[in-house]
Amino acid sequence: MIIAAPHTSNWDMPFMLAMAFVYDIPVRWMGKHTLFKAPFGPFFKRLGGIPIVRHRPGGVVGQMVEHFENNESLVLMVPAEGTRSHVDYWKSGFYHIARAANVPVVLSYLDVGKKVGGIGPAIELTGDFSADMDKIREFYADKTGFRPEKIGVIRLREEDVEELVHQEGSGAEEIERLASNL
Secondary structure: OEEEEOOOOOOHHHHHHHHHHHOOOOEEEEEEHHHHOOOOHHHHHHOOEEEEOOOOOOHHHHHHHHHHHHOOOOEEEEOOOOOOOOOOOOOOHHHHHHHHHOOOEEEEEEEOOOOEEEEEEEEOOOOOHHHHHHHHHHHHOOOOOOOHHHOOOOOOHHHHHHHHHHOOOOOHHHHHHHHHOO
8 A cells, every 4th residue: 555645736646657657566546436437447447547436335445455355466556635635634544444454554755845756664554543643744744745735634533533532531422423424
């Protein structure tokens, strides 16, 4: 699993695919299943696209874990923000997929401010959301995307739930509210 960040522009994907080509990494990426219909479906599949049916039982995490189980050389590239817009939380799907498939998370980047891109460290996720995300935050702290104003907060909603569970006197209602948004 490769995180592609920061994700702030439509240019991110072509640049990341070009980097993967240069490094000879056969990356795959997820796209909504409707993106793979004619006339562009075969083109997107040749670029490494994997159609995802979001409403399918088992969800996106289950579908991607199946892909990892059926393909031992799968390299999945995921923009963890889930959008090019500013977000208060990263999508946690990458985390859950990596843990369920028992694969490391490799940190990749495009740092437009420095005009460089590359592959960073591989992180074995432990299940401790905050500790794992601290490593990821540290790596991306000095990276700038095409649109710096759109860089979101590097945080998972699960970290808020973890913090509440560890605080004395946390209300069950607040924990339930946060957990329902996961």
